[in-house]
Amino acid sequence: MSTFWISNYSSLILKVDINLTLVQSLCMDKFTISPIPELIFGAGTIKKIPELITDRGYSTIVLITGGSSFLNSVYWHELAESLNKRSIKFYHHRSIGETSPEVVDGIVKEIKDIEIDAVIAIGGGTVLDTGKAVSAMLCMSGSIIDYLEGVGTKEPTGLRKPLICVPTTSGTGSEVTKNAVITRVGKDGFKKSLRHSGYIPDTAVIDPLLIVSCPPDLTIATGLDAVTQLLESYVSVKATPFTDNLALQGLKLAGRSFPLIIFNGNDIERRAEMAYAAYLSGITLANAGLGVVHGAASVLGAIRPIPHGTVCGTLLGSATELIIKKLLSDNSTDSVYLEKFSHAGTALTGVKYESTEEGCRNLIDILNRWIQDYRVPGLSSYGFTEKDLLFGAKSTGIKNTPTTLSTEDILKLFTDRI
Ligand SMILES: [Fe+2]
Numbered sequence: 443m444s445t446f447w448i449s450n451y452s453s454l455i456l457k458v459d460i461n462l463t464l465v466q467s468l469c470m471d472k473f474t475i476s477p478i479p480e481l482i483f484g485a486g487t488i489k490k491i492p493e494l495i496t497d498r499g500y501s502t503i504v505l506i507t508g509g510s511s512f513l514n515s516v517y518w519h520e521l522a523e524s525l526n527k528r529s530i531k532f533y534h535h536r537s538i539g540e541t542s543p544e545v546v547d548g549i550v551k552e553i554k555d556i557e558i559d560a561v562i563a564i565g566g567g568t569v570l571d572t573g574k575a576v577s578a579m580l581c582m583s584g585s586i587i588d589y590l591e592g593v594g595t596k597e598p599t600g601l602r603k604p605l606i607c608v609p610t611t612s613g614t615g616s617e618v619t620k621n622a623v624i625t626r627v628g629k630d631g632f633k634k635s636l637r638h639s640g641y642i643p644d645t646a647v648i649d650p651l652l653i654v655s656c657p658p659d660l661t662i663a664t665g666l667d668a669v670t671q672l673l674e675s676y677v678s679v680k681a682t683p684f685t686d687n688l689a690l691q692g693l694k695l696a697g698r699s700f701p702l703i704i705f706n707g708n709d710i711e712r713r714a715e716m717a718y719a720a721y722l723s724g725i726t727l728a729n730a731g732l733g734v735v736h737g738a739a740s741v742l743g744a745i746r747p748i749p750h751g752t753v754c755g756t757l758l759g760s761a762t763e764l765i766i767k768k769l770l771s772d773n774s775t776d777s778v779y780l781e782k783f784s785h786a787g788t789a790l791t792g793v794k795y796e797s798t799e800e801g802c803r804n805l806i807d808i809l810n811r812w813i814q815d816y817r818v819p820g821l822s823s824y825g826f827t828e829k830d831l832l833f834g835a836k837s838t839g840i841k842n843t844p845t846t847l848s849t850e851d852i853l854k855l856f857t858d859r860i
């Protein structure tokens with residue numbers, strides 16, 4: 443995968459493998475497509491950031507990174523040196539762990555009185571969310587809690603500082619989306635979004651060279667998050683022909699690259715494919731929505747400190763099996779969803795199928811095999827109790843899952859992965 447730029451949707455659609463155009467949407471009625479950021483993709487594109495900053499006339503920026511991996515790399519030193527050479531003043535902040543209200547409010551408090559031209563976030567999904575939230579809160583007063591969905595009472599304005607997102611993992615797709623997930627774990631915990639279409643970043647710079655150092659456990663968790671996002675948006679009741687094509691392309695790329703990069707993180711070509719798959723998952727989730735696994739992830743992630751990708755990964759196989767069983771037993775359901783699950787199985791495995799049931803089985807098998815082979819931890823590893831799971835099951839929304847699930851169904855899903 444070589445370096446390329448995308449500045450509009452037509453160039454993105456042209457890259458879709460026509461062999462993957464297997465199932466079109468459930469309806470060709472009305473739908474809308476959210477804007478995407480400008481994309482600068484390819485090995486070495488991190489070096490373009492200083493030039494971007496200069497070209498856009500920014501002289502003072504906030505640079506938000508994670509704890510250590512990027513900071514220990516040669517790319518950080520080169521970036522800092524290049525910014526200094528260009529006399530670009532930068533305020534560096536670290537965002538470690540989940541993006542909490544305290545992290546965001548703390549950074550904003552320190553820089554609020556400085557004339558900031560732009561925010562650059564370089565890191566995993568939580569770092570990008572911190573950058574997105576800081577860019578927004580520099581243009582609003584009060585605490586970010588006031589503006590969170592389901593928590594605060596104020597409406598976000600959608601105004602923000604210019605924002606460039608540079609992912610160093612292949613998972614959340616936050617570099618494309620309009621929300622920042624803010625987390626408080628434990629009593630009165632929540633995992634809620636600051637959301638507005640105005641918060642879609644201006645530019646995403648995806649450089650697979652920054653991702654090669656991602657360790658196997660993080661590669662597994664983030665990769666399973668991306669796969670979950672692609673699959674849930676593909677079978678979403680809000681899916682469109684646009685998201686179907688991109689989701690299938692992402693699943694195909696993830697199917698061939700994800701297993702390889704776990705044990706060979708230096709495979710730059712496969713890292714690039716997985717990074718692109720994660721990017722596509724951000725577009726598809728933003729436009730088609732997600733399903734019960736993400737509904738559960740936001741509830742369980744607020745109860746115990748389980749990483750987002752791990753909770754998605756651990757539930758994905760069982761959830762897919764449960765949904766398919768429900769669809770098979772529901773005679774009134776349109777079988778197009780079962781066809782879509784089968785096509786997703788082919789995209790992930792490369793194996794063609796004789797019947798829809800066989801295609802669905804191939805999908806369930808590959809997901810369960812990954813969970814087993816890559817030793818994705820169960821919920822008990824993070825201290826979940828029976829009481830937690832019952833509370834979690836009652837609070838979980840199924841989002842855009844293409845069948846109904848009862849609280850008992852969701853509880854069984856959790857207990858199967860305890
Ligand atoms: Fe996710």
